[in-house]
Amino acid sequence: MQIRPDIAADAPLLTEWRQDIHRNPELGYQESRTSRLVAERLTSFGLEVVTGLGGTGVVGTLHGEDGAGSIGLRADMDALPMQEMGESDHKSEVEGVFHGCGHDGHTTMLLGAAKSMGAVRAGRRAGPTVHFIFQPAEEGLAGARAMMDDGLFERFPCDEVYGVHNWPDAPFGTACVGAGPMMAASDKIEIEITGKGAHAAMPHKGVDPVLVASHVVTALQSLVSRGTDPVDAAVVSVTKIEAGSTFNVIPETATLGGTVRTFRPETRDRLEAEIERTAVGIARAMGCEARVEYSRGYPPTVNHAGQSARFAEAARRLLGDGKVSTDPEPCMGGEDFAFMLEEVPGSYLWLGQGGEYNVHHPRYDFDDRLLPVGANLWVELVEGFAASRQG
Ligand SMILES: [Zn+2]
Numbered sequence: 001m002q003i004r005p006d007i008a009a010d011a012p013l014l015t016e017w018r019q020d021i022h023r024n025p026e027l028g029y030q031e032s033r034t035s036r037l038v039a040e041r042l043t044s045f046g047l048e049v050v051t052g053l054g055g056t057g058v059v060g061t062l063h064g065e066d067g068a069g070s071i072g073l074r075a076d077m078d079a080l081p082m083q084e085m086g087e088s089d090h091k092s093e094v095e096g097v098f099h100g101c102g103h104d105g106h107t108t109m110l111l112g113a114a115k116s117m118g119a120v121r122a123g124r125r126a127g128p129t130v131h132f133i134f135q136p137a138e139e140g141l142a143g144a145r146a147m148m149d150d151g152l153f154e155r156f157p158c159d160e161v162y163g164v165h166n167w168p169d170a171p172f173g174t175a176c177v178g179a180g181p182m183m184a185a186s187d188k189i190e191i192e193i194t195g196k197g198a199h200a201a202m203p204h205k206g207v208d209p210v211l212v213a214s215h216v217v218t219a220l221q222s223l224v225s226r227g228t229d230p231v232d233a234a235v236v237s238v239t240k241i242e243a244g245s246t247f248n249v250i251p252e253t254a255t256l257g258g259t260v261r262t263f264r265p266e267t268r269d270r271l272e273a274e275i276e277r278t279a280v281g282i283a284r285a286m287g288c289e290a291r292v293e294y295s296r297g298y299p300p301t302v303n304h305a306g307q308s309a310r311f312a313e314a315a316r317r318l319l320g321d322g323k324v325s326t327d328p329e330p331c332m333g334g335e336d337f338a339f340m341l342e343e344v345p346g347s348y349l350w351l352g353q354g355g356e357y358n359v360h361h362p363r364y365d366f367d368d369r370l371l372p373v374g375a376n377l378w379v380e381l382v383e384g385f386a387a388s389r390q391g
């Protein structure tokens with residue numbers, strides 16, 4: 001692996017920046033210090049900077065030549081509401097808040113790339129326009145969506161958009177980026193079944209919602225096993241049943257709760273419709289009413305083919321042939337970069353970090369050796385994009 005000299009020379013500085021952000025973690029939509037640091041540094045690199053998008057989001061822009069296209073590079077800035085248990089000298093100084101997913105590293109890698117590209121461009125328009133997007137609240141609070149609702153892609157049009165996540169499950173110096181689904185959609189279901197309460201010794205005087213709920217739970221299990229393509233993957237789990245208060249009363253209602261995980265948008269749409277149809281249909285057949293509430297969380301993170309090939313090519317140039325997997329097993333976790341990929345063609349890459357602990361573990365820490373690698377990967381990607389526009 002050959003890191004560009006300017007980025008290699010910046011490695012100690014990037015480490016200092018990352019560890020400072022690590023010591024001062026901020027939760028989703030509260031990233032005011034981090035966001036201010038990012039904005040100040042982008043300004044000092046000569047970028048045009050806009051703050052306050054989606055709350056604490058920041059966009060830095062390097063303007064390029066007309067007709068050279070535009071590319072968006074995205075990092076996330078938020079920390080997790082959990083206690084760090086590691087003992088490094090840059091340990092979190094905020095009780096119960098911790099950069100346990102490495103977003104401190106993502107923010108710093110993108111700053112490193114902006115510094116390098118800003119210096120090369122200094123004072124002249126050359127190559128494509130590059131938007132450096134720093135989003136708030138990736139961890140469950142949909143900061144990407146918030147920036148988009150604030151007009152991210154209208155104000156900063158991007159032909160393509162890219163995201164990177166550090167990946168402890170892959171060895172250091174490798175990358176994984178495939179076309180198609182990388183991360184799952186994560187949705188929530190709640191089903192309320194209303195029957196007719198009665199004395200338990202006289203069931204014929206009522207309509208038993210407990211029996212109906214049991215049939216619904218069983219029937220929902222056929223939606224994946226019988227209704228989903230076996231080479232696709234999906235999960236429907238009923239995780240909660242609530243009904244009744246004593247042994248000799250048939251209750252009036254029963255409530256079911258659960259989760260649905262899918263990769264393909266069409267599978268998600270189908271399961272949403274079929275869960276409703278199954279619950280309502282079974283309830284009606286048995287003389288009850290069912291009300292289904294399906295709440296969509298993050299959509300699946302689905303990589304576009306052409307952009308994934310471009311990202312893989314950039315990673316191969318940097319990391320070497322044989323270091324980039326273009327056919328990784330997708331992960332059942334969720335990721336809000338998914339929202340951006342629904343609107344703009346792009347790709348999301350896992351940058352191998354190795355190490356003992358995975359993200360969200362209390363002893364996890366971002367590996368600072370990855371900072372110049374990630375910064376260099378961004379530069380490499382933009383050069384690949386520029387070359388494609390010239391051809
Ligand atoms: Zn996370």
Ligand SMILES: [Zn+2]
Pocket residue numbers: 101102103138165359
């Ligand atoms: Zn993360």
